[in-house]
Amino acid sequence: MSAVYNYVLNLGDNTLILGQRLSEWCGVGPFLEEDLALTNTSLDIIGQAKMLLEYAAKLKNDTQSADDLAFMRDQHQFKNVLLVEQPNGDYSQTMLRQYFMDVYHVHLYSALSNSSNQQLAGIAAKSLKEVTYHLERSQLWIKRMAHGSTESFNRLQTSLNKLWHYHHELFEETKELSQLVVQGIAANPKELHKKWDTEVKTLMATTPLEIPQTGWKATGGRIGHHSEYLGKMLCEMQFLQRAYPGCEW
């Protein structure tokens, strides 16, 4: 059971931290329609986090709730990939991170819709509808920025140079995960990686963007080794629950 718990927690933390980052844009988007769209995306993704963390809490089979998992764990207990905790940066960085995650989520949820785990299959089927729309939007922004102006292209290229090194972590393989794949519970990371790579590189090939060829690869989220950014995010996110523990809100 703990392998499923770790898997669900990893997916739940990815969505929670990504949704939290996106919510920082609330009220200050580049124009009103984007403000609405960003908030909407954040809402969907935090909604997914809520479902996943509720399920994780249930798997733990004790009195913990999704809120306990979100607000009462320290950073070393979070299992998310480092990509989602990276700062929003400018709009190209936010939208590129979003595009990477949207492509990943579409393939992940498509696969999980057929999971032998009914609970996961249900969450995935519901979430797939949302992320399909998110992908349509973030993909269009990649095209807009890549082909729009010199400035937007340069900014997007800079973000690509920064963020490319973070995507590998989404497809890391572990023994525990392989067993879940064999059982038909988890999505196969190798297949996901292949699909992600093909889709992202196909889009990039239609633009003058250059994918960085070498460099460092982010890792560590799965074992609680994060970037310095996560601790500060949690300070903000968990403030009330930590300062006034045991309250009802």
Next chain:
Amino acid sequence: MYSQGLRDSKAGDESPELLEAFQKRIDAEEKIEPRDWMPQAYRKTLIRQISQHAHSEIVGQLPEANWVTRAPTLKRKLILLAKIQDEAGHGLYLYSAAETLGESRHQMYQDLLSGKAKYSSIFNYPTLNWADAGAVGWLVDGAAIMNQVALCRTSYGPYSRAMVRICKEESFHQRQGYDIMIKMANGTPEQKAMAQDALNRTWWPSLMMFGPSDKDSTHSNQSMKWKIKRFSNDDLRQKFIDATVPQAEYLGLTIPDKNLKYNKKTGHYDFSEIIWDELFDVIKGNGPCNQQRMDARNKAYDDGAWVREAAAAYAEKQQNNKEVA
């Protein structure tokens, strides 16, 4: 470009006959639609009022967004995000309603950014603890609903229709705010103190949301005659107080007004004189957060400039490609 095709009246064209016919339509409760003839002053008043309302929605995102990243539970975070998204949506409908009168959204927005246009002074106060997220819903949205329910019957069609939809969402917002207050007021002593503190700070500014007293209200008379406004500032304020006092009592919180007392004779609550100088001062730009709010709006606009330019350039390239094909 929106002014083209509008049946604009020049000052000289506003013959007594036209004005009388217009007033008759108003008196007969007919809705005035964008293509209908209307006096210039009617158009101008509406553009001012609707755009101010739109600006208030947009600036009003900021004090609540201040708590989004710190909302105490996932459920509260989702509700607050959804609520702020609604407010941005209201801004969109309202800018659209104002555009039907011939003013472009771009121009209205520039007026906001330059400080020429006003927005509701309530958003120039800070949200200092989590209970403020509750108090904003309960009191600020509660006061807004009093105004807006009346505006559902306003004489200008697009404004009135926008209001119907907005009111439905606002009553949800008010309930969610009150729900936060219920939890806080019935929580630990610290939570109750936060709730009382939020009420203390929000009460008077929310009463000021109804605008100056009737005797000092510059725009009221003509707006009532044109049925843009249906109730006076003071009547709406009284209605709000009468509805809100029992809600505060239910929460076990104290409204910060020693003279607040039910008057059996009038059937209304008596209350202290509002310190009007504070309202006029905040409107002038001297509230605690005026500078901060305008800085935030201007920064978002400036930071977003390259994004808007890129989107426009891409759209143009797509269009050219289509034409070549």
